[in-house]
Amino acid sequence: MISSGNPVLLLFVAGLVLGQDFSIPPDWRKPNSSRLRPERLSIAQAAIGSLVSAINTTDGTTNPTMDVWTYANIPAAIAQHDYISGTQTNHELVSNIIKGFRNTHDPAYFNSSLPLQEVTAESLAWGLAAIYGYRAYNDGDMLNAAIDVLNVASVYTVSSTDGANGTQHTRSVSFPVSCAANGGNVSSAGAVFWKAVDPTDLGCNGETVGAYVALAMHLWELTGQTRYLDVAHPSANFIYTHMYSQSSHIVTDTYNIGGCSGNSLAWTYNQGFFLEGLSILSLSPVSDASTWSNLLQTLVVSTVKTAPWITSNSQYAGVLAESDSNDPTVFSEAWVFRVAFTRGLYEVWSRANSSSPMANLIQAFMMVQYNALLDLASQNEDLYSPIWTGPSLQTRVPWGQLSALDVLNAAINMSSASTSTSSSIGTTTSPTATSTPSTTTSAPTPKTLSEGVIAGIAIGVAAVFVALVAGCVVWLMRRRRRGEPEGAIAPTSRDDDVAPFPPGLPVIQQHEDMLSPAYAGKNRSGYGYGSSSSGATASTAQVSTSAEEESRLAELSRLIQQVRAELHSPPPSYRAEPE
Numbered sequence: 001m002i003s004s005g006n007p008v009l010l011l012f013v014a015g016l017v018l019g020q021d022f023s024i025p026p027d028w029r030k031p032n033s034s035r036l037r038p039e040r041l042s043i044a045q046a047a048i049g050s051l052v053s054a055i056n057t058t059d060g061t062t063n064p065t066m067d068v069w070t071y072a073n074i075p076a077a078i079a080q081h082d083y084i085s086g087t088q089t090n091h092e093l094v095s096n097i098i099k100g101f102r103n104t105h106d107p108a109y110f111n112s113s114l115p116l117q118e119v120t121a122e123s124l125a126w127g128l129a130a131i132y133g134y135r136a137y138n139d140g141d142m143l144n145a146a147i148d149v150l151n152v153a154s155v156y157t158v159s160s161t162d163g164a165n166g167t168q169h170t171r172s173v174s175f176p177v178s179c180a181a182n183g184g185n186v187s188s189a190g191a192v193f194w195k196a197v198d199p200t201d202l203g204c205n206g207e208t209v210g211a212y213v214a215l216a217m218h219l220w221e222l223t224g225q226t227r228y229l230d231v232a233h234p235s236a237n238f239i240y241t242h243m244y245s246q247s248s249h250i251v252t253d254t255y256n257i258g259g260c261s262g263n264s265l266a267w268t269y270n271q272g273f274f275l276e277g278l279s280i281l282s283l284s285p286v287s288d289a290s291t292w293s294n295l296l297q298t299l300v301v302s303t304v305k306t307a308p309w310i311t312s313n314s315q316y317a318g319v320l321a322e323s324d325s326n327d328p329t330v331f332s333e334a335w336v337f338r339v340a341f342t343r344g345l346y347e348v349w350s351r352a353n354s355s356s357p358m359a360n361l362i363q364a365f366m367m368v369q370y371n372a373l374l375d376l377a378s379q380n381e382d383l384y385s386p387i388w389t390g391p392s393l394q395t396r397v398p399w400g401q402l403s404a405l406d407v408l409n410a411a412i413n414m415s416s417a418s419t420s421t422s423s424s425i426g427t428t429t430s431p432t433a434t435s436t437p438s439t440t441t442s443a444p445t446p447k448t449l450s451e452g453v454i455a456g457i458a459i460g461v462a463a464v465f466v467a468l469v470a471g472c473v474v475w476l477m478r479r480r481r482r483g484e485p486e487g488a489i490a491p492t493s494r495d496d497d498v499a500p501f502p503p504g505l506p507v508i509q510q511h512e513d514m515l516s517p518a519y520a521g522k523n524r525s526g527y528g529y530g531s532s533s534s535g536a537t538a539s540t541a542q543v544s545t546s547a548e549e550e551s552r553l554a555e556l557s558r559l560i561q562q563v564r565a566e567l568h569s570p571p572p573s574y575r576a577e578p579e
Contacts (some may be wrong), residue, residue: 020297022357024364025275025305028318030371031364032202036414043374044081044408046382051401060101062508064400068118070336070399071101072125076132077405084346084409091137097146098130112151116196122459124211131218143222150219153212154194154231158238158257172199179260183240188257190238202258204253206243206270206341209235213277214344222282236281239274239469240295254259268322271303272340279348300348300358302366303341316376316389318368322389328400335386335399341370343414346410363414370411372402392413402556 024031051074056061060071071195075097078090108114109123116123127149155170162168164187166177167570171193178185192209195201216232219225239263243262251270255262275296304310309322322340323334339432346364352359369388372383376390377400384404385393393400 001340020301020358021305022301022361023363025318027314028364029316031318031367033091033367033370033411040150040408040412041085041346043381044085044412047384047401047408048078048081048090048403050396051398051405054396054398054401055097056100057093057096058100060097064398065332066107066331066336066399067393069121069125070331072122072340073127073336073402074129074398076125076129076343077402077409079129080131080343080346080406081409081412083132084412084556085179088137089293091133094133094137095142096138098126098133098142101126102145108152110145110148110152111541112148112155116156119194119208120153120156120192120221121194121205121208121211123213124208127153127215128211128218131222131261133409135218135222147214148210149520150215150228150231152435153192153208153215156196157212157231157235158188158191158193160187160189160234163189163191164211168193170196170199173202173258175202175258176260179242179257179262182244182246186241187494188238188242189243190234190236190255191332192235192273203254203256204238204242205254206267207237207273209239209243210251210270210273210277211340214273214279217277217280217284220284224257229281229286232277232281233286236274236277236292243270244295244508248307249298250307252568253300255300266308267337268303268307268309268341269337269339270297271307271340272342272344274304275299275344276340276347279351283351297358300345300362303409304345304361309338312489316372318365319372319376319388320369321389324389328393329395329398331397335403338403341387342366342406342410346406349410351413351460365405366410366414368406373407377404383520419507430434503574 016409029281035043046438054064055074056063060075062071062074075094078097079094082088082090082094102110106117109118110117113259127146130142130145130149131138134146156168158168168175175188178187183524190209191204192212193201193207194203196209213232213236216228216235220228220232239251242257243252243341244250245252245264245266248264250266250267253265253270254269278292278296278299282289283297286292307321311319311321313316320338323332326332326334328335349359349362349366352362372388372390373384377392379383379389379392379394383393383396384393384400386397386400386403388404414457
């Protein structure tokens with residue numbers, strides 16, 4: 001929907017708006033897997049077990065050392081594993097890592113009243129780890145930590161008033177009130193500064209603004225509070241108008257609102273965080289949800305099929321390769337960028353119609369990575385190299401295990417995808433007026449309810465949820481007994497009924513060839529060596545060993561996660577209540 005107060009948002013796309021091509025490239029290496037769910041679960045658990053031995057839970061570090069941003073992805077990946085597999089096995093471990101880090105590092109990471117002495121992206125990474133933990137374990141402390149982090153990042157965010165005035169209270173320098181970008185002359189509202197500690201720096205990047213959108217959208221989805229949707233929306237709009245490349249159809253790395261300039265560099269995590277946020281924003285009650293859905297589809301196709309990090313070599317076609325010229329035995333943060341990308345793709349897949357071409361493409365891409373990890377990058381399906389085309393390493397390194405874990409997690413609930421899938425969504429249309437995402441929302445207004453009403457609603461929702469799950473089980477069993485083909489789950493995304501996002505608009509701003517912040521300043525040293533510790537791994541779930549039942553169980557698990565998301569409710573805590 002076009003905002004009447006911002007006529008510059010109205011742009012005309014020259015040419016035709018074509019449907020997205022979600023066909024699976026025929027040359028991709030092994031886009032299917034016949035491994036059953038128990039085996040996939042065991043493989044992921046083994047990777048966690050070997051990673052745990054390198055973690056020092058007293059301060060959240062590892063031995064050998066990595067850095068603060070990378071450390072945050074350890075509890076994030078472990079919590080994601082428990083969420084996907086439906087267990088709470090690692091609750092205490094994840095909680096201890098987050099608490100240990102919070103108690104031993106800069107308190108400003110979680111306290112908005114203190115000046116942050118590092119980059120904003122580091123705090124946001126720990127906020128995402130906390131929200132994944134809350135979603136998996138229904139742990140209120142983790143929810144509070146995630147909210148605290150969003151409050152910290154919001155201090156360094158450009159509001160609509162800031163954008164109109166060209167000033168922001170943490171910056172000692174001003175910036176233009178509008179920049180020529182995708183959408184015409186637009187303000188910098190929604191920008192999130194990367195270098196919190198430098199009052200003269202007006203730079204933003206994908207890892208910061210994208211993570212801010214993702215964290216805020218998770219908070220909205222899990223709490224139902226529209227204030228989180230209200231802050232995510234303009235930041236998502238900032239990414240589109242200032243950082244979306246019309247030529248490559250991906251999110252570029254850096255944009256400086258002081259000079260109205262960016263660069264053309266891009267990394268996988270820039271895409272991953274934004275995809276993660278869009279997976280929720282595109283299904284939210286904003287007036288321009290279909291526009292975000294279109295953009296989501298465009299990014300999925302471009303990032304898994306034509307992006308520079310996708311291997312085109314026929315032997316390894318489709319395998320993700322980023323920074324693969326580096327020494328895999330030496331830590332580099334770039335080894336772990338891909339975890340945000342694969343996690344973001346999983347978040348899109350988990351909310352999409354499981355039979356849609358987009359979901360099939362994501363699943364095939366993930367299976368390519370899964371098979372490469374097991375066939376080429378590992379020893380005995382346990383010790384992983386961060387170079388997924390191999391060869392395997394002789395020494396276990398935590399960044400190798402960590403970079404693989406989100407793919408191993410995602411594969412747990414995925415079934416085989418047919419490489420014969422070839423379709424596109426959308427139709428060819430005549431040139432139409434197209435708008436950039438507007439900042440107008442139609443989110444519901446929270447209402448005050450009595451405790452009795454709240455209790456009644458909670459009981460009713462629980463009853464409906466149980467009935468839904470029971471009904472799904474009965475339905476699946478009946479279909480199996482009748483030998484009928486498995487039907488599609490009711491769509492939860494709009495990838496079947498909306499036109500695809502336009503392939504981009506002319507990039508008007510002047511691009512600068514500057515060194516990416518990811519390498520200019522983000523490769524910071526860790527915080528000391530951690531002591532070895534051991535942790536328990538989850539026990540293998542008791543499930544059927546037939547491929548047919550495995551597929552149905554995966555679909556049921558997927559449906560349960562979608563219902564939880566619709567109800568804005570994390571899974572219940574299974575910890576015993578005190579007597």
